[in-house]
Amino acid sequence: MRDPLWHFLILGASVFLLQRWWVPTDAPRRVVVTAGVQRALIEEHKQRFGAAPTPDETHAMIDRWIDDEVRVREALTLGLDRDDIIVRRRLVQKMDYVLQDSVPLVRATDAELQAWLSAHPERYVTAPRLSFEHIFAATDRHPQDAAAQLAAWRARAVAGEAATTLGDPFLRGRVFERQSAEDIAAVFGAGFAAALPGFTLGEWSAPVQSSYGWHTVRLSASEPGRTPSLADARGAVERDWREAQRATLDQHALEQLRRGYEITQEPPAP
């Protein structure tokens, strides 16, 4: 991160936090019930009970707050917060919020998104797609001679007979438009899907077997896979960019913080 504003914010946040948490133990022991604390207590009461507290209730709340504050201070002095997994996790969590709030994600520019798309085309590339019709001979209906039956139908189709009048009905349809290999495999099985790209456009193919029987296929269009334009993939690109950006920012923030520490690791206990 080269942006000076970022440096400033991170350092500022760090200084602020360090100051708040590392209160020297010999500081004068004062408890100030600030106007802000009082306001928060009253607000909370309103939220919870739907009405402002009476003067007595306010007094009691402030009293309780002071008791809590004194105990928290004493606990900190005794170091009770250290080695407490719950306190530790809560502080880590809060720090993450602080770091994320200090560097809100800005909206990506088109140039940034375009750069991201160009750097990771494999994530957005669309599958090749095929459009085709087929004539089907069901193994169930012709247990002995489905392949021969298909060959006969294919010959009639090649001779110019309408495909709509040939073959057994195939429940999932006769004409398929713009199907990816995955789509085709889901309907016909993987072997059938693998064979299709090899066929010649506009011609009835050699017989090909599916999970259900024999088919001849006529491709009407074959579309290669391609990297979409930014306009087509904007949603996904923006989501991934944001995710990556967040991760980078978080990582950088951590590195920045670490830089303020001299870190040594003792050899593991024997």
Next chain:
Amino acid sequence: MRYSRGMRSFVPLAVAALLVPVWRTPVRAATPHDNLDAYALVARSTLRARSLRVTRGDVGVVAGALRSSGGLTAPDTQLVASQVRLAGASTCAAVFSDDAAGGGTDCAVTGAGVADLFADLAEECGLPSTPIACDPSAPSIRVTDGARSLPPGVYGDVSVSPSRGVLDLTGGSYTFCSLRIARGATVRVHAASEVRVVDSLLVNGALGAAPGVAISSTDLRVQVFGSTVRATRGAVIDAMLCAPNAQVSLRDTTVAGRIVGTRIKAMRSTVTAPYTEARARCDGRNRLRNVYFGDLHVHTTLSFDAYAYDVRTTPASAYQFALGAPVQLPPLDINGIGTQTLQIDRPLDFAAVTDHSEFLGEVRMCRTPGGLNYDSGTCTAYRTGGNGGTTAIAGVIAFPNPQRHPDICGADGQGCYPTTQLVWDEVQNAAADVYDRSAACDFTSLVGYEYTASKNVSTLHRNVLFRNDHVPLPTTVFEADTREELWAALNTTCRDTAAGCDALAIPHNSNESNGTMFLPDNPFVNPSGQRAAAALRGSMEPLAEIYQHKGDSECSNGLSGIVGAVDEQCNFEKRRRTFPDCGDGTGTLGTITAGCVSRRDFLRGAWLEGMKEQQRLGVDPFHVGVIASTDSHNGTPGAVTDATFIGHRGTDDATPASRLGEGDFYPGGYRYSPGGLAAVWAEENSRPALFDALRRRETYGTSGPRIAVRFFGGWNLPSGLCADPAMVEKAYATAVPMGSTLTTLSGGATAPSFLISALRDAGTVARPGTPLQRIQVIKLWLDHGVSHQQVFDVAGDPNNGAGVDESTCVQSGSGADSLCTVWTDPAFDASQSALYYVRVLENPSCRWNAYQCNALAPADRPPSCTDPNVPRTLQERAWTSPIWFTPAS
């Protein structure tokens, strides 16, 4: 404070009023739309307008001119035509044309025109490709005064005249030689209908839904094959009108719907498309419909229970899972990341994330450190997680008159709405991001939620699904304590608004409802209004979930009230095997598998009850079709494979021991299963096409495998259909698909016949699909008020010898790749109400628990691995929506 009874009825309305302004405006790219769902008016060659107002939907001319001689008011409408000539002041959102003039600044040219906007307009708007002829022997209908009710069928010329004549169409498929509605006369439909007019259509009165019938104008499709459509003098048309061969003239006419014609002339008229959808036309559009597989019941980390069991899958990652990406599932590691990975081997075509609407905001507030009321008692208890946490937050919904937790939402319960809105935005954004609006149409998301009414701890849950992006804030039991209040809220916040919103509700787990999910109104208490209530329910709830991870809701043996032989296939995935019978009554505590069980807890009983209500009220409130889904609480739509099942709800069943055990809080464990899939026959994989299919019930459910099933009913279907390459085309032309109703006998038939065809799941290379064993038809009927059932094996072979070795899960024997038959009811009585649905059974295979028992060392296997009463094999299956026969009264 507690609300008084009187005030409570006010609450849904007040909340509704608050929520109405919360529409999300869809992102409208300035590109012309090439799908018909975006349009209000489409002409093939010319469209002339004067004083035309279009309040929603685009206006297009396929090849020709759009001319307005003044007064075009269409502020949200895009105009698309080769030539556009606008005289006088005009408003519109955009003009797409290569040759445009006039319009001024409020209706300026935005971009180039679209060559060949709709290549085949007739096919696009659903006109059958085979022309139909007028049947000279069919009776002509002439209504001169008073009302006349007409069942579906083929008729000659139909005219309603003069004033005050009313023709009531009961609903279904009608063919008329011509239709003439005189001034002041009315033709009104009482259920979804398709009206085919061979010749001309003249409307000077009103054509639309009957008052009080909650169907929308998309439910009335009028197809005109002739050359003239004329509407004048204050005519009102609430319908989708497709007349691609006709000159259409609208004068002083109000249309709520869509008009398609060759030439359209519109003067002093208003047109409002009911819904619009900005998306590309799908390349794979097929008017004979494709089957799409999906999951309409999925929970994520936003659901109170899922989060409490450490599920962290977001709606966005749940949708990615449906597309084939892996998710991480509990138990969580020290960083809060799931330690188990799950992935499906085939993507789904569609999915809906349906988190519990109750506590959407509360959960977010309770899990955001430092946020408002994070430290409240309820939040603190909730964060302990598991059963205790779940009960701490959700226990309230089991009691009458539930209120939001005051320590989270404030004393007036209002404090949670802002957070709820934030969370709800995330749900909508996740759905919007993954919805493929391109012509590839690879994936469709539907926005939805689960309404979790649980009065007396009986499951009265419903999934609410929306047609499009126009979505109000979810309704919860806190706004709507009863189902009637839910439907009222869906009307006031969605269907009755001007925003183009539509919703439906799908009840589920009636098997845990102690007879209350499909409980008819008591005929002796306050009978007035029951007919309207039944009609409202029928229009709001077109479907029910027949199967999901908490068991089967098709049928159960051992219950009174239905005459017929024991059906051994009803033992499939039973939540409970021993239980007291509710008889005609109801019970409590079904959600925790206690209390009595009713025949109405299963769809068979509900359907029969609905047929009785049809005879009593003239309306069937339980006219539901069928889907199945997972109800995954792991955010894993479509994770239905038995061999890889790793539980359904986070830490609750994250280990083999917990899954194979008895369960604790809910008796679950080995009784649960992965759940099933929803299958939908639709023209394309888009929101409008899927939603319409759900509405017309052309759907079925499977227990997991992607079995394809067609089911058509009609009269005298030719026995050779199964071998006919044009089988499906002919079936649509002469019969009705699953989810429909047959009424009058026709063509000299004495019994209905059915085309039933099934194709096994191809599976994948690693896990090939299982062959089919047989097809069954289940007939339910009423004989003098007594309920009957009978199961027919109609194709395949129940004794084909196929089996599975429970200890290895190796299958043996052979079955069928496909099965097909044309079957006629051998004992039909045209005076009796009946329905037929289809069950397709695969050869036996291992149930999920067999795989998991086999993976454990024998010494480690829990009792359920050897208990003879626990099934470890099963026959996977598909269940179709029924086809009803309702005798003409």
